[in-house]
Amino acid sequence: DADVTQTPRNRITKTGKRIMLECSQTKGHDRMYWYRQDPGLGLQLIYYSFDVKDINKGEISDGYSVSRQAQAKFSLSLESAIPNQTALYFCATKGTTTDTQYFGPGTRLTVL
Amino acid sequence: GENVEQHPSTLSVQEGDSAVIKCTYSDSASNYFPWYKQELGKGPQLIIDIRSNVGEKKDQRIAVTLNKTAKHFSLHITETQPEDSAVYFCAASIKSGGYQKVTFGIGTKLQVIP
Numbered sequence: 359d360a361d362v363t364q365t366p367r368n369r370i371t372k373t374g375k376r377i378m379l380e381c382s383q384t385k386g387h388d389r390m391y392w393y394r395q396d397p398g399l400g401l402q403l404i405y406y407s408f409d410v411k412d413i414n415k416g417e418i419s420d421g422y423s424v425s426r427q428a429q430a431k432f433s434l435s436l437e438s439a440i441p442n443q444t445a446l447y448f449c450a451t452k453g454t455t456t457d458t459q460y461f462g463p464g465t466r467l468t469v470l
Numbered sequence: 471g472e473n474v475e476q477h478p479s480t481l482s483v484q485e486g487d488s489a490v491i492k493c494t495y496s497d498s499a500s501n502y503f504p505w506y507k508q509e510l511g512k513g514p515q516l517i518i519d520i521r522s523n524v525g526e527k528k529d530q531r532i533a534v535t536l537n538k539t540a541k542h543f544s545l546h547i548t549e550t551q552p553e554d555s556a557v558y559f560c561a562a563s564i565k566s567g568g569y570q571k572v573t574f575g576i577g578t579k580l581q582v583i584p
Contacts (some may be wrong), residue, residue, distance in 0.1 A: 362513070398479075400559060400574040401514070414569070448513050457502045457563060457570060461513030 361385045362462035364449050370468045371439050379434045379465045381449030388454055390432040392416075392424060395446040395464075404447075407432055439469040472497040474562050476575030483550050484583050491578045493560035494542040502563035502570070503543050505534060508577070509556045517558075518545070550582045 362383045371377050381390065392404040403416030405424040413424055421443060425433045436443055446466050450459040473496040483489045495503075501522040506514035520527045520534045520543065527534050531550075536543040547554055560575040 398576055400474075400476075400576040403572075406569070408569075450513075452570075458504065458516050458519065459572065461506075461515065463511070463513050 362449060362451055362460055364447075364462040364465050366465060367463065368466045370470065372470050373440055375439050377436045377439055377467070379447055379449075379467070381432045381434070381462055383430050383449075383451045383460075383462075385451050385453070385460060386429075387451035387460070388429065389452040390426065391450040391452070391459065392422075392432070392434045393448045393450060393461075394418060395448060401448065404434065436467075436469075439467075441469045443467065444469045472500060472562055472564055472571065472573040474560060474573045474575045476560050476578060478578060479576065480579045480581070482581045482583060485550060485552060487550055489547045489550050489554070489580055489582075491545045491558055491560065491580070492542060493544070493562075493575050494540075495562040495573075496541065497562070497564055498538070498541060500562040500564045503534070503536060504561050504563070504572075505545050506559040506561065506574075507556045508559065514559055547580075550580075552582050552584050555580055555582045 365380045388409050391406045393401040402418050407413045407426045410426050423435045446464050448464050449462040452459045476493045504519040507517045508514040531548045533546040557577045557579050559577050561572050563572045
């Protein structure tokens with residue numbers, strides 16, 4: 359079973375729609391992250407959370423919001439999707455005693 | 471902030487040959503350098519990492535070298551196999567306000583030709 363799961367894996371939506379991407383982990387890690395991947399740009403940090411009550415903006419948080427419903431769940435929302443938010447989105451987790459981040463399989467989002 | 475440059479963006483090698491991917495970083499305070507492999511349809515997976523107090527680390531066919539003075543680090547894959555074909559990302563990590571900030575390179579698409 360995968361340690362970090364993301365749903366949905368693929369999503370096509372229209373401009374202006376609200377959409378939520380979900381991430382769950384069974385690794386017991388406190389820290390969770392949302393990244394966006396665009397061709398030629400690597401991975402850019404959107405939001406990160408150290409625990410349920412600690413949420414922080416990353417490099418490109420505009421247009422996004424997050425919710426940490428439990429230690430194991432971290433959701434990313436696009437309140438009003440726009441075409442330039444078309445990208446591959448990854449969730450990642452990290453324990454407090456390691457520097458290694460563990461990534462989910464990704465969600466491919468297309469905004470028409 | 472930290473800036474990580476990665477070269478080349480694409481690399482094709484014959485099976486059995488070696489592959490080298492190079493990265494440079496800008497902030498001398500960076501102290502942790504992971505390398506990730508991303509296969510098609512999957513998320514990045516850590517394959518090897520190195521800390522700033524070490525110059526070289528090896529794990530079977532994969533090795534990473536770090537030159538702190540020049541602020542560059544490299545991934546070496548020997549005896550390449552078709553299953554090594556993937557996108558490889560380097561990253562540099564630095565502590566910033568209690569948070570370990572990770573900056574990724576843009577990725578190198580490696581193709582191993584059978």
